[in-house]
Amino acid sequence: MMLVGSCVLLLAGASFAGPLQVILGVSETGDVTFTNTGGNNVSIGFDGNCGEGGSNCLEGSAYYGGNPAGTYQMWIASGGPPTLGTPTGFLYPVNLNGAVIDFASTIGSFFLDGTVNLTTLSGGTQTPTFGGVFTITGSNIPGYGVGNQSSMDFVVNLDGNPSVESVYSGQNGSTSGYLSSGEIAPSAVPEPGSIALFGSGALALAGVLRRKLNL
16 A cells, blocks of 8 residues: 555656746837727737838847847738637637738747737737737747647737727727737646656556456
């Protein structure tokens, strides 16, 4: 019984760790815009003009671990524009309408490139939050493998501008705000040592159970 208990504790204590998040800072170039184009049709855009992204772009500082601050650019490369769907409460689905949203960042010796699939916008307040999926197309950051997908979200600060809700309802024709914070966060991956520990513990527990059944 003591051995069984030890194996259970061993399994419960197996540690899992994942790569660090890539943090997005304030967009220093460009705002996120929301424009009512008739009825409840609200289009989404970026109004900055920056480097690789050209127009329809956001640019700001990016951070990874203890590296010096780097930069990110996010831009609508083609298609669209994205629009908001009918909300449930203050949760709006985002329709890309064929838009391709590209992302590129350089942080010290690291880089992370990908495409952004925005899926939701939550909050009718002054700080709505986009959520979506980030697909990695280029990277040398540990744990961010090419072809993998990560979760991504970022907050838009509308400051004193009209809310998204008021634009959607037609009370205001448009609003805009800067990206105030965001993150790209891959799913946690177990450390190799933890996998080995978990495996040896599972085998030990299986052996004990098999012996008990044969008694």
